[in-house]
Structures are given as structure tokens and as C-alpha cells.
Amino acid sequence: MAWFVGRRLVWALFATFLVVTLTFALLAASPNPETSQAAWQAAQDGSDPEEARALVDQQHGAGDSLTTQYVSYMVSMFSLDWGQSTTYNEDVTSVIANAWVYSAITVIPATIIAVVVGFGIGLYSATHQYTTADYAATLVAFFGVSIPNFWFAIVLMLVFGELLGLTPISYDSEVPFWSLEHLSYLVLPITVLATAAVASEMRYARAEALEYVSATWTKTARAKGLSETAVTIRHVFRPATVPLVTILVADLVGIIFATAYVVEVIFGIPGLGYVSYQALVRMDTPLVLATTLIPVFVTIVANLCQDLAYTVLDPRIDYEGRSP
Amino acid sequence: MSHNRFAGVSRRALVKAAGVAGLAGLAGCFDADGGRSLENGSDGVTLDQREIHPEWVHAVSAEASELSPYRATDYASGLRTTLLLDGAYTLDEDDEFYSFWVESYENRGEESYAFTLRDNLEWGNDYGQQTADDWVWFYNHVVTPEENWVGHPTRDDWSNVVSVERESELTFVVDLEKPDPLFVRRPTMWGTQILPSELTKPYYERWVDGDGDAGHELNTADEVLEFQYAGNLGPYTFDRREIEDRFVVQRNDDYYRRGTEPDADDWEDAPYFERYVMRILPEQSTRLAELRTGGITYTELPADEAHALENESAVETVTTPTPFLRLAAYNQRENGWEPFRNQSVRQAFSMAVEKTSIVENIFDGNADVAHTFQPTYSEFYDDSHVREFGEGESYDPEAARSILERELPSAYGYDGDVLLDAEGSQVALTLVYQTGERVYRDSGRYIAAAIEDLGVAVEQRAVPGDVLLERYAYQESDSGIPTLNAGSRDRYTSDVEWDIMWSLSLNTFPRSPENIGAFFTEAGTANFMGYVPAGDLEGLLEEAATAPDIERRRERFGEVFGLLSEEQPANFMIFDNTIHGYHRNVVLTEPVSPSWGYKRHTYWASEDPHG
Numbered sequence: 001m002a003w004f005v006g007r008r009l010v011w012a013l014f015a016t017f018l019v020v021t022l023t024f025a026l027l028a029a030s031p032n033p034e035t036s037q038a039a040w041q042a043a044q045d046g047s048d049p050e051e052a053r054a055l056v057d058q059q060h061g062a063g064d065s066l067t068t069q070y071v072s073y074m075v076s077m078f079s080l081d082w083g084q085s086t087t088y089n090e091d092v093t094s095v096i097a098n099a100w101v102y103s104a105i106t107v108i109p110a111t112i113i114a115v116v117v118g119f120g121i122g123l124y125s126a127t128h129q130y131t132t133a134d135y136a137a138t139l140v141a142f143f144g145v146s147i148p149n150f151w152f153a154i155v156l157m158l159v160f161g162e163l164l165g166l167t168p169i170s171y172d173s174e175v176p177f178w179s180l181e182h183l184s185y186l187v188l189p190i191t192v193l194a195t196a197a198v199a200s201e202m203r204y205a206r207a208e209a210l211e212y213v214s215a216t217w218t219k220t221a222r223a224k225g226l227s228e229t230a231v232t233i234r235h236v237f238r239p240a241t242v243p244l245v246t247i248l249v250a251d252l253v254g255i256i257f258a259t260a261y262v263v264e265v266i267f268g269i270p271g272l273g274y275v276s277y278q279a280l281v282r283m284d285t286p287l288v289l290a291t292t293l294i295p296v297f298v299t300i301v302a303n304l305c306q307d308l309a310y311t312v313l314d315p316r317i318d319y320e321g322r323s324p
Numbered sequence: 325m326s327h328n329r330f331a332g333v334s335r336r337a338l339v340k341a342a343g344v345a346g347l348a349g350l351a352g353c354f355d356a357d358g359g360r361s362l363e364n365g366s367d368g369v370t371l372d373q374r375e376i377h378p379e380w381v382h383a384v385s386a387e388a389s390e391l392s393p394y395r396a397t398d399y400a401s402g403l404r405t406t407l408l409l410d411g412a413y414t415l416d417e418d419d420e421f422y423s424f425w426v427e428s429y430e431n432r433g434e435e436s437y438a439f440t441l442r443d444n445l446e447w448g449n450d451y452g453q454q455t456a457d458d459w460v461w462f463y464n465h466v467v468t469p470e471e472n473w474v475g476h477p478t479r480d481d482w483s484n485v486v487s488v489e490r491e492s493e494l495t496f497v498v499d500l501e502k503p504d505p506l507f508v509r510r511p512t513m514w515g516t517q518i519l520p521s522e523l524t525k526p527y528y529e530r531w532v533d534g535d536g537d538a539g540h541e542l543n544t545a546d547e548v549l550e551f552q553y554a555g556n557l558g559p560y561t562f563d564r565r566e567i568e569d570r571f572v573v574q575r576n577d578d579y580y581r582r583g584t585e586p587d588a589d590d591w592e593d594a595p596y597f598e599r600y601v602m603r604i605l606p607e608q609s610t611r612l613a614e615l616r617t618g619g620i621t622y623t624e625l626p627a628d629e630a631h632a633l634e635n636e637s638a639v640e641t642v643t644t645p646t647p648f649l650r651l652a653a654y655n656q657r658e659n660g661w662e663p664f665r666n667q668s669v670r671q672a673f674s675m676a677v678e679k680t681s682i683v684e685n686i687f688d689g690n691a692d693v694a695h696t697f698q699p700t701y702s703e704f705y706d707d708s709h710v711r712e713f714g715e716g717e718s719y720d721p722e723a724a725r726s727i728l729e730r731e732l733p734s735a736y737g738y739d740g741d742v743l744l745d746a747e748g749s750q751v752a753l754t755l756v757y758q759t760g761e762r763v764y765r766d767s768g769r770y771i772a773a774a775i776e777d778l779g780v781a782v783e784q785r786a787v788p789g790d791v792l793l794e795r796y797a798y799q800e801s802d803s804g805i806p807t808l809n810a811g812s813r814d815r816y817t818s819d820v821e822w823d824i825m826w827s828l829s830l831n832t833f834p835r836s837p838e839n840i841g842a843f844f845t846e847a848g849t850a851n852f853m854g855y856v857p858a859g860d861l862e863g864l865l866e867e868a869a870t871a872p873d874i875e876r877r878r879e880r881f882g883e884v885f886g887l888l889s890e891e892q893p894a895n896f897m898i899f900d901n902t903i904h905g906y907h908r909n910v911v912l913t914e915p916v917s918p919s920w921g922y923k924r925h926t927y928w929a930s931e932d933p934h935g
Contacts, residue, residue: 033790034389036806038477040793043808043842043850044831047480050805055475059395059540087389088567089544095567154609162613169613170605173569268605270569278387278568 005304012300019296020077020289021070028066032056032283059086069285077289087284095275096290102173103260103271106189113190114197114251119237119244121198122205126213127232137202144199149259153192153266160188170268189263196259197251204247208240241313249302369911369930376575377932380597383611383623387568387604391551392543393517394466394476404565407573407600408551408558409517410581412439417917419703419835421508423586425454425557434503434872439513441494444580448555449547451520456496461521463488465528473531474524474539481512505874509835520553556580559595559925571602587923590913596928615639615905621933622910625903627690628763633905642904642912644920645701647834649694652677652771652826652895657799657854659817661753663732667858670892672727673824674713675720677774679897686766690903694896696889697844701918702834704878709886714895721777728778743779752781753823756796758789764827767897771826785822792828795819797852809847813854825853829900834918837881838869844893855893907933 035056042052064072076083082092121141125134161169168185175182212218218235222228226235261273272291279287310317388401396405410424421429425445430438445454466474467482484507487499500507508514524542531538547553551562557580560573575598583592603620605611612629614620616636625633625641633639654664654673663669679693695712698705712718729738735746743751753775757768765786772782787795798806799816810816830850833839842850845862861884868880889896904920906912909929914922 031790031794033788036790036793036798039806040797040808040850042477042480045478045480045839045842047478047849049807049849051472052477053805055472055477058475084544088387089391089549090567098567154607157610158613162617165617169617169619170603170610173566266607266610268569268603268607268610270566270604274606275568282389 005308008304008307012297012304015300016293016296017074017078020074020293023289023292024070024073024285027283027285027288028069030283034282073285073289076286077293082290083286085279085284085287087279087282087287092286092290095287096272096294099270099272099275102171102269103264103273105186106193106263106269106271107260109186109190110193110197111251113194114201115248117194118198118201119205122202122207123209123232123237123240125202125206126209127228127236129210129213137206141199141202141206144195145203147195149192149196149262150266152195153188153263156188156192157266173270189267189269192263193259200251201244201248204244205240208243209236212236212239238313242310242317245306245309245313249299249306373930374593374596374911374928376593376596376598377929377935378598379934380595380600380622381620381934382600382602383605383614383620384602385604385606385608385611388571390543391565392548393519394474395543396517397477404571404602405517406558407560407571407602408554408562410558411515411517412513414514414922415509415835415919416922417915417919419509419919421514422922424581426513429508431505431508432497434505435500436497437500437507438491438495438497442580442584443494445557446555446578446580447520447523447553447557449520449523449552451522451553451555454520454557455493456490457493458518458521459496460488460490461524462518465521465524466518472539473528474542478511481510485512502870503872505872505877506836519548523547523553560600563599568604570604572599574599581925587926590923590926595925612905615907618907618933621907621929623905625905626761626763627687627901627903629688630690630903630905631688638908640906640908640910640912642906642916642920643690643901644904644916645692645699645918646900646902647699647702647832647918648829648900649697649699649832650691650827650829650897650900651694652824652897653828653853654892654894655823655825655853656856656893657813657817658815659821660854661751661823663736664823665856666731667891668727668731670895671713672724672731673775673778674892674895675718675727676724676778677714677771677895677897678719679714680716680719682767682770683898686763686770687898690901691898692901694899696885696896697830697832697840698837698881698885699832699834699899699918702832702837704834704837704881705885706878706882709882710889711886712889713892714897721774725778738779741779750779750781752783754783754785754821755824755826756785756787756792756822757825757827758792759786760789768826771824775824792825796822796825797828799852808850808852813856818852826897832899837884838865840884841865844888853894855891857887857893858891859887861887909933 035053038052038056039049043049080093084090085092085095088095121137125137128134157169160167167187171185171189175185213236215235218231221231221235259273260271261277263269264271264274265277275287276291278284279291382403384400384403386400388396388404389398390396390401391404393405393409396402413424413426413429414422416422423442425441426439427442428440430440432438439459441454441456441459443453446452447454463482463485466476467479467485472479484500484502484504485498486501487497489497489499491497498507498513504510519542527538527542542548549565551558554561556576556578559576559579559581561576563572563574565571575595579594581591582594605614608626608629611620611623612625612633615623616633616638618638630641630643634641654670655661656665664673683689683691683693692699693715695715696705696710700707725738728736728743732743733746736751737744745751755768755772755775757764759765768784768786772784775782794806796818798808799810799818801807801810801816830843831839841862842848844851844855844857845865846856864880864884864887868877868884871877871880902920907929909931910933911928911930913926913928914920
């Protein structure tokens with residue numbers, strides 16, 4: 001097991017290195033829109049557009065050769081000295097440290113809701129297939145998967161925030177963190193995030209659980225007199241969790257860095273998704289690399305944890321045989 | 325409610341006329357000519373109600389990238405820095421000098437100006453009083469060094485200045501290379517913000533000693549980013565900046581401008597809010613919903629949403645003209661449609677697009693029709709010289725077709741309603757415009773349909789703004805650097821072929837129009853469309869720029885803008901308006917003008933907007 005874990009950690013470092021290198025290459029190959037804008041403005045003013053370009057490049061640390069920049073960024077990344085954001089003139093670590101909290105307060109509750117509610121409804125649907133409740137749950141799932149997040153968020157904001165006045169319209173970071181008022185600011189963002197995630201988890205949970213609802217061992221369990229709840233939890237849900245855990249990590253990263261971005265833009269939440277996007281738009285290389293490195297590393301390590309969790313969830317899985 | 329209540333300037337006028345010692349229930353609205361008329365307002369706002377309220381909340385769409393005054397020249401950054409630093413002076417609704425740090429100026433001949441600072445300007449962090457020495461040091465060590473060590477993007481604004489000399493503790497003299505009666509209106513001095521010389525000196529000395537990072541370190545020093553040096557030089561003091569969230573400043577208890585002339589009454593206790601919060605709300609729907617529900621005090625409104633908000637009782641809107649012109653440029657370079665080099669063909673295309681319809685139906689009336697590269701409010705606009713295309717009788721697609729039949733090379737011709745080229749195929753043009761705003765797309769489609777009515781097939785391409793510039797406007801110079809005018813139109817072309825480019829917004833510089841040479845002279849730095857004037861535009865511009873008196877200057881510029889309207893290097897489509905949305909309790913203190921906002925820190929609220 002130790003050998004397996006060690007090998008996977010080394011692979012995690014190598015994969016992270018590859019992804020960060022690729023990201024750097026893509027950034028280096030992309031034109032910087034700020035450079036175009038600065039040169040355009042200078043030309044309009046009758047100033048020297050080339051000097052304007054040079055100033056922006058200098059600000060973005062693009063004055064050095066590509067090799068020098070690459071080595072410098074890589075050393076910074078892996079020594080965890082991520083330097084200064086060229087957009088915000090602040091330490092990258094400080095920018096990320098401030099932003100992640102705002103993502104966490106929406107993503108974590110949304111994920112918990114997605115897992116508990118999604119898996120719960122999925123299991124119920126599977127064990128009550130083709131009933132009215134199953135059809136209703138399927139309808140809800142299709143609604144959640146199909147509805148565009150940005151549209152749903154705006155509609156919720158206009159209906160519950162503006163029309164009914166039940167919730168605040170946009171997020172306010174000055175509200176006391178541990179307060180009911182703060183919760184009122186989070187209801188809509190969490191609802192939007194959770195809707196899609198619940199629907200997704202529910203469909204997976206239903207599909208996986210269906211495989212085991214009529215399995216021989218569940219029939220045996222029922223024949224032995226176990227209650228339906230015990231059968232569902234111990235003999236249907238437990239084997240179904242292995243593939244469900246597999247999709248959980250991908251879903252979580254997807255929520256943080258894709259769906260959360262939409263929610264953060266619409267509700268004005270200064271979270272990591274929005275900051276990462278702005279870093280990309282503004283070609284803020286240190287911040288882009290750092291915000292790339294984090295999800296890549298988190299995903300890889302989470303995948304490792306997920307593989308280890310398999311051994312707990314399903315004792316038939318064993319990595320000992322893979323040792324040299 | 326589209327009318328607005330005015331206090332400051334209107335009060336000044338009223339007090340003068342009627343001897344009334346306060347503003348009793350004044351409300352203002354705009355007459356058909358864009359002027360302001362006063363009426364006894366039904367809102368019953370009186371000066372007695374002017375008190376200091378807890379906060380002004382301003383919603384913006386984007387974070388600032390720079391907070392050092394030497395680097396902050398973009399709009400988003402300027403919004404923040406002007407809360408803490410007033411700058412030298414500004415221009416009022418009549419484009420006249422309006423005092424901030426500089427109390428007065430004296431024109432000593434046309435090549436010399438003396439500026440005198442107020443005597444109550446104090447830097448923070450024990451840097452002492454702001455004096456003439458700070459400005460002299462700024463000019464000699466930030467503006468003039470051969471290398472732009474501090475990265476000051478607007479150094480070229482000082483290109484006509486040969487020296488800045490101290491005359492006394494508070495007075496410095498700016499000497500010019502060439503006579504310039506409009507120098508005070510140029511961005512050289514107005515709005516300029518500087519740092520204390522004592523703060524900058526150590527960085528400068530490090531740079532002189534060979535430390536190339538000294539400028540960057542100055543611009544990113546905590547002392548600079550936190551405005552610790554700002555003292556009493558702005559209406560607010562820095563509190564904090566939360567990245568991509570908010571910029572918070574607190575009322576400056578020692579603000580130098582309080583109770584001083586001009587408009588001492590308006591500035592009596594300014595600013596009238598304990599703190600100013602600039603919130604970043606990237607999504608337009610969110611900003612508008614917050615404004616409608618009273619969650620914010622102010623935001624800018626999109627042109628196509630403004631009319632809907634005028635009917636909201638919670639919102640006051642103000643529409644102000646801008647000098648920014650949106651044009652449809654005709655590509656006269658080698659990779660454009662060759663007939664666009666013919667002035668008559670360009671005129672025909674311009675008369676086929678009805679601008680009024682775009683303004684009324686797409687911009688919802690929140691823009692103005694343009695006919696030349698100067699707004700009608702400019703003192704250099706002379707309508708007796710300007711030829712109109714695309715409005716009223718000058719919108720004439722039939723006449724346009726006749727002109728095309730007559731002016732296009734003989735190989736071209738109409739087959740029924742279709743315009744055919746030399747190969748017998750329908751003429752097909754590419755219309756490119758930028759993505760991002762619905763009005764660009766809708767106008768693009770409208771322009772395409774209008775051109776298709778001339779029998780021309782139009783391929784529309786919508787691309788992001790930076791792609792529009794990089795791939796369609798810039799050409800690669802001999803040194804490999806992208807530039808907007810790399811040289812001869814027969815040789816230098818953009819990466820991608822195009823024929824008409826819509827949606828770019830250009831500054832027409834109505835206060836000092838000499839800069840327009842960048843777009844419309846053959847070698848102009850921004851002449852991306854490859855226009856070669858038929859008339860002596862360059863000569864006229866030179867005459868206008870060096871005219872010894874303002875009358876001669878007006879005449880010459882009138883001719884310049886007449887020539888441009890005649891030659892139609894581009895279809896001058898519309899002038900943007902800026903639409904401001906305020907909380908209904910806000911009392912505004914200045915008349916509508918292109919200088920809108922120059923007294924924004926004297927705005928107050930009749931009741932707490934967010935109480």
C-alpha cells in the first residue's frame with residue numbers, strides 16, 4: 001500500500017508539472033488584450049504605441065526571454081513562492097487565501113446538499129422505480145441538469161431578491177460571517193449550485209443503485225428478513241458508492257471552477273472561480289499558474305484518496321498485489 | 325423619473341438672481357435644446373436637508389489594475405484614485421478651468437502658463453505641504469527622463485512642454501515649445517495627480533544607480549497602494565481594498581476643498597457621505613436590480629436599458645454626451661474592397677445606412693447621430709461646412725445605387741437588384757464588429773441589411789474586441805511589431821481581410837482636436853483603415869494647430885471637419901451617451917454637460933439612500 005501511495009504522489013507531482021507547463025505555454029502563445037488596448041489608446045492619443053506595448057509587457061514581466069520566464073515561474077510554483085499578481089499587485093497567496101473562503105461557503109454546502117439529497121433521492125427512485133415519486137424525481141433531475149445556471153441564477157435573483165424581497169440581491173462581504181443574515185445572502189447562490197449538482201448526483205445514484213436493487217444478494221437479504229431500509233443502505237447503497245465516489249471528485253472540482261464562476265459573477269461573490277477567470281482574461285501569469293496548480297493538485301490527490309476509499313467501501317479491492 | 329434635482333450650480337444662479345439664501349425646493353430638468361431649465365420642484369428638497377449620510381454605494385463592473393497615480397490612466401483605476409486625489413484642476417460645463425489643487429492660473433503669453441497651488445494642501449505621512457517643488461520635481465524626474473522608469477503612460481501629453489520652473493513656493497511656470505492658447509484644456513495638467521517628491525526621490529535614486537525595478541517597486545509600494553501619502557488632497561481617505569469585491573474609503577475630515585471657492589456653498593462640508601463604497605458587481609442584471617431596489621446609490625446604465633429605468637420611481641437618470649464616436653470604417657488598404665478608395669463610393673455606402681433608426685431603435689435614443697469626427701457641442705464644429713449622410717433626406721438608398729452604377733469601374737454593374745463584380749459574381753463584403761454588447765450586434769445586423777439593399781452580399785463576423793484590434797486593425801511593421809499604421813496602404817495589411825469595421829469607439833478630442841491627425845492623415849499613428857485624404861487635410865490641421873488665435877483655430881477646424889464629412893473615410897455613425905443612474909434621494913449639483921461629474925463630491929442626499 002505504501003508503495004502504491006508513494007508512486008501515486010510522485011505521479012501527482014509530475015502531472016501537475018505537465019499541466020502547469022502546458023498552461024504557461026498557452027499563456028505565452030496568447031496575445032495579451034491589455035497590450036492591444038494600451039497600444040490602441042496610445043495611437044489614438046498620438047503617443048508611441050510601441051512604448052505603450054513595452055510598458056504593459058514590462059508590467060506583466062514579459063520583458064525577459066521565454067526560457068527565463070518559464071524557469072522563474074516553475075521555480076516559484078514548486079517552491080511555493082508564487083510571487084505577485086500583476087493585476088492586483090498583491091501576493092498571489094494572499095489573493096487566493098482571500099478568495100477561497102468565498103468559494104468554500106457556497107461550494108461546500110452545495111456539495112453536501114448534492115451528496116445527501118442527490119444520493120438520497122437517487123436511491124429512493126431506484127428502489128421505487130416507475131412510481132409517481134420516481135417520475136417526479138426524474139423530472140426534477142432533468143430540470144436541474146437542463147436549466148442553464150446563469151439564467152436560473154438571474155431568475156432567482158429577480159424573483160426572490162427584487163420582486164418578493166425575500167433574499168438579498170447580491171452578496172455582501174461586510175455582513176458578519178457567523179450570522180443568520182449571512183446565511184440569507186448565501187441561500188440563492190447555494191440553491192443554484194446545488195440544483196445542478198443534486199440533479200447530476202441523483203441520476204448517477206439512481207442508475208448505479210438500479211444495478212443492485214435486483215441483485216441476488218439483495219434478494220437473499222430480503223429473504224433473510226432484513227428490513228427494506230437495511231437492504232437499501234447495506235446491500236444497495238454500499239456497492240453503488242464505489243462508482244459514485246469516482247464522479248464525486250470530478251463534480252466537486254467542476255462546481256468550484258466552472259459552475260461557481262457563474263454564480264460568483266451574478267451574485268458578486270469575490271471567490272476563487274471569478275478570480276481565476278479574471279486572471280486568465282488579464283493574462284496574469286503568476287495568478288493563472290497558481291490557480292491552475294491548485295485544482296490540478298487537488299484533483300490528483302483527491303483521486304488518490306478516492307482510490308484508497310475504494311478499499312474501505314469494497315473490501316474486494318486491494319492494492320497490495322501491485323507492490324513490486 | 326428622468327428629471328433631476330439640482331442644487332449647486334442652480335443655487336448659485338438662483339441666489340444671484342433672487343437673493344434667496346438657500347435652495348428651496350428646486351428641481352431641474354432639461355429643455356429640448358439640452359439646456360437646463362429650473363422649476364419649482366415638487367420634491368421639496370431644501371438645503372436644510374443636506375446632512376452627512378452613512379454611505380454612497382457605487383456599483384462598477386470591473387476591478388482596477390493600478391492604484392499608483394503614475395500608472396492609473398485607465399477608467400476603472402481612475403474611478404478609485406480620484407476618490408483620494410483631486411488632481412490639479414478640472415474643466416467645468418463650459419470647459420473652463422475649475423480649481424482643485426491649483427487655485428488659479430495665469431496665461432503669460434501663448435507659450436507660458438503660471439499655475440498657483442492652494443496654500444492648504446498637505447501630503448500625508450509627514451511629507452509636508454504640496455508645493456511648486458513637487459511639480460517641478462515630477463516634470464524633471466518622472467516626465468522627462470529618456471527612459472520611462474516609472475512606467476507613466478501619458479508622458480507624451482507633455483511633449484509641447486520645454487520646462488517647468490519654480491517661481492515661488494506655490495507657483496510654477498510651464499513653458500511651451502509652440503504657442504498653445506488651449507493648453508489649460510489639454511490633459512497635460514488637468515486631472516493630473518502626482519506623488520510627493522520626497523516619496524519618489526529614493527526610488528529615483530535607486531533607478532539612477534541601476535536598479536531597473538525601482539519604478540515598479542514605487543508603483544506597488546504599500547505606501548502608494550494604500551494612499552498613505554494622500555493627506556487632505558482628496559475627499560476621502562483610504563480604508564481598504566478587497567480584491568474583486570470592493571474599494572472602501574472614508575470621509576476625509578481635513579479635506580482641503582471644504583468651504584472654498586469656487587462654489588464654496590456646495591463644498592461647504594463635502595463630501596456628504598461618511599464613506600464611499602465601490603462594489604464590484606460584474607453582472608449588469610445584478611447592478612440594475614440593486615439600483616431599482618435601492619441597494620446602491622449609483623451605477624452607469626447601458627444605453628438599451630436606460631428608458632426602462634426612467635419609469636422607475638426609485639431611480640433618477642442623467643444622460644450626458646460624450647466625445648466618443650462609433651464609426652463604420654471602410655478598409656482602403658490592399659486587403660479591403662478596392663472601390664472604397666473612391667470617395668463617391670464611400671459616400672454612397674454612407675447614405676444607404678439610416679443612422680436615426682440605429683439611434684432610435686437600437687440605442688433606444690441614448691446616442692446622437694454623427695456626421696463628422698466632432699460632436700455638435702464642440703466649439704470647433706461648424707455645421708455650415710458639414711455634409712450629412714444617412715439622416716433625413718441624406719438617407720437615400722436609391723441615390724446610393726445610382727452613385728455606385730456611375731462611380732464603380734465599368735466591369736461592375738447591376739443585374740436587377742444585384743451588384744455584380746468583374747467576374748459576374750455578386751459583390752460580397754465582410755462586415756466585422758466586436759462582441760460583448762447587444763447594441764453592437766444589432767447595429768451590425770442593421771448595417772449589413774442596409775448594405776444588402778444595395779445588392780451587395782454581406783458576411784458578418786462578430787469577434788472579441790482584442791481580436792478585432794489584433795487581427796483586423798493592426799498590421800505588422802517591418803520590425804515585426806503590430807502597429808495601427810505600418811505604412812503604405814498598398815503594402816501593409818492586417819492578418820485577416822475585412823471591408824467594413826463597425827463598433828470601434830474613437831475619441832474625437834473636442835477640447836483639442838489636433839490629435840485627430842492620428843486617424844486621418846496618411847501617416848497618422850492610428851490610421852488603420854488606410855485612408856489617404858484627397859484634400860489638404862494635413863495642411864489644414866497644421867494651420868489649425870498653430871493658429872495664433874482661437875477664432876482662426878475654429879475656422880480651420882470647421883474646415884477640417886467639413887472635409888472629413890465630405891470625404892467619408894468612414895461612416896461617422898453615432899456619438900455614445902453615458903447614462904447615469906442615481907438613487908432617487910440623490911441631489912445633483914451641476915448641469916448636464918460632457919464634463920458631468922466634475923462636482924460629484926458635492927452631490928448629497930435628501931434622505932439616507934440606504935437607511
